[in-house]
Amino acid sequence: MAAYRLQKRCDEEAVFVVEGPKMAAEVLASGFTVRVVCASEEWLSTYADSMVATKTYEVSPAELERLSNFKTPNQVWMLVERDSKDPKDLKDPKGLILALDHIQDPGNMGTMLRTADWFGIRRVVCSRDTVSCYNPKVVQASMGAVLRTQVDYVDLPEWLATCGMPVYGASLQGEPIAGKDAGAPREAVLLIGNESRGISPEAMAHVTHPVLIPNIGGTAESLNASVAAGILMNYLLWNSYNIKKEELK
Amino acid sequence: MAAYRLQKRCDEEAVFVVEGPKMAAEVLASGFTVRVVCASEEWLSTYADSMVATKTYEVSPAELERLSNFKTPNQVWMLVERDSKDPKDLKDPKGLILALDHIQDPGNMGTMLRTADWFGIRRVVCSRDTVSCYNPKVVQASMGAVLRTQVDYVDLPEWLATCGMPVYGASLQGEPIAGKDAGAPREAVLLIGNESRGISPEAMAHVTHPVLIPNIGGTAESLNASVAAGILMNYLLWNSYNIKKEELK
Numbered sequence: 001m002a003a004y005r006l007q008k009r010c011d012e013e014a015v016f017v018v019e020g021p022k023m024a025a026e027v028l029a030s031g032f033t034v035r036v037v038c039a040s041e042e043w044l045s046t047y048a049d050s051m052v053a054t055k056t057y058e059v060s061p062a063e064l065e066r067l068s069n070f071k072t073p074n075q076v077w078m079l080v081e082r083d084s085k086d087p088k089d090l091k092d093p094k095g096l097i098l099a100l101d102h103i104q105d106p107g108n109m110g111t112m113l114r115t116a117d118w119f120g121i122r123r124v125v126c127s128r129d130t131v132s133c134y135n136p137k138v139v140q141a142s143m144g145a146v147l148r149t150q151v152d153y154v155d156l157p158e159w160l161a162t163c164g165m166p167v168y169g170a171s172l173q174g175e176p177i178a179g180k181d182a183g184a185p186r187e188a189v190l191l192i193g194n195e196s197r198g199i200s201p202e203a204m205a206h207v208t209h210p211v212l213i214p215n216i217g218g219t220a221e222s223l224n225a226s227v228a229a230g231i232l233m234n235y236l237l238w239n240s241y242n243i244k245k246e247e248l249k
Numbered sequence: 250m251a252a253y254r255l256q257k258r259c260d261e262e263a264v265f266v267v268e269g270p271k272m273a274a275e276v277l278a279s280g281f282t283v284r285v286v287c288a289s290e291e292w293l294s295t296y297a298d299s300m301v302a303t304k305t306y307e308v309s310p311a312e313l314e315r316l317s318n319f320k321t322p323n324q325v326w327m328l329v330e331r332d333s334k335d336p337k338d339l340k341d342p343k344g345l346i347l348a349l350d351h352i353q354d355p356g357n358m359g360t361m362l363r364t365a366d367w368f369g370i371r372r373v374v375c376s377r378d379t380v381s382c383y384n385p386k387v388v389q390a391s392m393g394a395v396l397r398t399q400v401d402y403v404d405l406p407e408w409l410a411t412c413g414m415p416v417y418g419a420s421l422q423g424e425p426i427a428g429k430d431a432g433a434p435r436e437a438v439l440l441i442g443n444e445s446r447g448i449s450p451e452a453m454a455h456v457t458h459p460v461l462i463p464n465i466g467g468t469a470e471s472l473n474a475s476v477a478a479g480i481l482m483n484y485l486l487w488n489s490y491n492i493k494k495e496e497l498k
Contacts, residue, residue, distance in 0.1 A: 117468055118471070121467075148468055
């Protein structure tokens, strides 16, 4: 309940929680404004120079443990302003866009943001019932990717209907992906569906390229959503990768 | 602490915990022997006929909650005998083998077993410091794959040195994988390394085919281990998939 209340308050205040020295360092290096920092004496003495405009509090390990969402809190907890991201970094991102239809698990959401970040995907469009990208578990699983990605929550079927790009979506009736035909146009959308029910019928209506990850005699009913997303991102981006390799020659 | 003690006891008794009606149904349909079942009256009345050889206890929701490893326990908790798996199903599995070098996170381990199961991989070989496949979180994240896979814990560098197969392993110095060249020989090993440190030098010494998932201008430092494993399994199995497609024609 405490976690729920804190999340609600963070939504009202348009801030999000970042924990641990690695993620905190990424925030300080980014364009984000930090509103509050609670940290160990050690962390504060190291980062004193970066902390000018921020309310800082030195806390004990026990106090940090009460603040933290994690079992093993680590030196620093901060509140970051959501809308303080430098917009010029994210203006009009080109290339593959990831669209998420009712993703519920924060671990999956964070992992998908991390994978998208690896593949240079700068924009993620989510149905309104997808888990918040500012959920502390999402922020952590994203390994900082949430700081570098434009994440929008929209009426997804409406957005897909008007996006003007080919939409790839995993479907059991889809075309099996295979090495030789890999790749998608530079501008395209990859749609990933809910962990148990897949892509909703309303969103599926706008899929122009249904694809299937072939299961080759396997017995599992399905893949984890973030694993399927990774396989499909890698597959769809091969053309871009091959173009880039040619350009570098 | 309670969870730790229970796990230790399960190791001593060579049993593992399975929870929820979906996984329990898979256990009952498999060759495994169930030692103890604690379940709701509703579940027991449905499965009474399958339960002949087992100690069964009817439990209240509150009792089930005390037993469960999960926040929302679901109708049934059972202890299954590890060595009761029907060995003929798993004898001498052919094809791609997944090798895991010090995987620590139970969620990653379970997801990799689930993905391997999707791709028809029947054998997983793990370093002794990899998380137990009978950890309750592994069992759950595997979605039952642990019931259908031969998982061995070995001296991994020694096993790799003597396996007599090409060993593919992710490395920053590896050959970037790309659609046109997809696929591996039918008999091969895919080696996945620890979540933060990657493949150990001792295991890396036996990698014959270092491969790299190209990151195409991305900024993330790394991929989640189970996502990387999924991308590489899909990539390496394309030859098998193409052979199978030809055979089906």
